[in-house]
Amino acid sequence: VSDAADVSYLSQRLLDALEPALGKHTAMRALELVCKKTGVPAQELGPAEIDGIRSALRPMLRTLLGREKTDQLLDKLM
Amino acid sequence: VVAALLGHGVLELVGSAVMVKAWTRILFVGTVIVQMFALRAALRVRGRFHAEDRGRLTWTLVSAFLLVRIVAELRLSTLYFGVLPVALEQSETGMYVYRVVFRYLYTVSDVLAVGALMSAIAAYRAAGLHFRLRALDYAVAAGVALIPVGSFALRANLDAFLHGADPTIVTYRLVAVCVGTVVAGLSLVLLRYVMQMGGGALAGVWGAAALAGVARTFSFLALGLLSGHWLALAELVEQTLLWAFACGWFIAAQSQRALLEED
Numbered sequence: 001v002s003d004a005a006d007v008s009y010l011s012q013r014l015l016d017a018l019e020p021a022l023g024k025h026t027a028m029r030a031l032e033l034v035c036k037k038t039g040v041p042a043q044e045l046g047p048a049e050i051d052g053i054r055s056a057l058r059p060m061l062r063t064l065l066g067r068e069k070t071d072q073l074l075d076k077l078m
Numbered sequence: 079v080v081a082a083l084l085g086h087g088v089l090e091l092v093g094s095a096v097m098v099k100a101w102t103r104i105l106f107v108g109t110v111i112v113q114m115f116a117l118r119a120a121l122r123v124r125g126r127f128h129a130e131d132r133g134r135l136t137w138t139l140v141s142a143f144l145l146v147r148i149v150a151e152l153r154l155s156t157l158y159f160g161v162l163p164v165a166l167e168q169s170e171t172g173m174y175v176y177r178v179v180f181r182y183l184y185t186v187s188d189v190l191a192v193g194a195l196m197s198a199i200a201a202y203r204a205a206g207l208h209f210r211l212r213a214l215d216y217a218v219a220a221g222v223a224l225i226p227v228g229s230f231a232l233r234a235n236l237d238a239f240l241h242g243a244d245p246t247i248v249t250y251r252l253v254a255v256c257v258g259t260v261v262a263g264l265s266l267v268l269l270r271y272v273m274q275m276g277g278g279a280l281a282g283v284w285g286a287a288a289l290a291g292v293a294r295t296f297s298f299l300a301l302g303l304l305s306g307h308w309l310a311l312a313e314l315v316e317q318t319l320l321w322a323f324a325c326g327w328f329i330a331a332q333s334q335r336a337l338l339e340e341d
Binding site: 019020021022023024025026027028029030033059060062063064065066067068069072 | 126127128130131132133134201202204205206207208274275276277278279280281337338341
């Protein structure tokens with residue numbers, strides 16, 4: 001992921017949801033992690049990848065923020 | 079520290095070393111109060127994490143380190159303000175244990191802080207987001223590792239500061255500065271990770287905690303450097319850095335609480 005302009009609407013929502021808690025760079029890295037795990041580039045991430053996004057993000061978010069905040073962020077994202 | 083130096087200058091101009099000492103004691107009381115608020119916030123943060131969350135262990139250790147430190151500070155305040163039970167004052171062994179052995183409560187607290195910082199670092203590393211250290215970070219860590227050497231070299235200052243009244247405190251200070259150096263090293267690692275985040279609430283939490291760790295370590299160094307020349311100033315700068323340390327943990331705990339409680 002090189003630029004925010006290169007991402008899909010869902011990818012941008014993901015960045016917007018994560019940035020306040022994790023920061024701009026970490027949110028971008030989280031999106032890279034999602035793309036790697038789902039095998040879909042950031043500009044093509046769409047509703048079909050929702051489950052993949054959730055399962056890719058959950059372990060990382062739980063590690064950094066705990067279960068409650070993770071559920072809250074993922075609910076906001078979806 | 080700048081405020082402490084200015085405050086010291088003003089107090090020296092308008093008053094005396096007694097006033098500087100009084101200001102240092104006021105700052106000490108303020109530090110204890112801030113630590114109590116930090117503990118309250120840390121316990122609330124701990125309660126927000128589930129038992130299986132990594133954050134639960136981290137904030138349990140933070141709460142434990144703050145609790146033990148507050149107990150240690152309350153012990154010190156009884157010595158500062160002379161409010162010891164008469165029975166204890168009349169017991170030589172009791173006073174030795176109270177003055178010398180219980181002093182190491184600070185070391186216990188620092189060891190718990192090491193655990194908390196290691197747990198936070200482990201969480202960053204386990205997140206799979208490739209937080210990294212650069213060669214410069216290792217060089218800085220090597221520089222920080224020299225602080226105990228500096229403190230050892232300056233121990234004569236500290237002995238002069240105490241007029242040889244309590245030689246056991248020099249040993250304690252050297253032990254404390256070694257543990258404090260580990261705290262500072264871990265804080266710098268954490269700070270480096272935080273700087274890679276590009277802002278965000280979590281960076282605020284651990285950035286404040288990391289700066290608190292650095293302030294605590296520099297409090298030892300400041301005492302060692304200044305106590306040979308300006309006794310009252312040395313104590314004031316040390317206490318100011320400890321106040322910054324307490325504020326750092328208070329900000330960290332409050333920020334984490336805000337992060338977990340916001341919708």
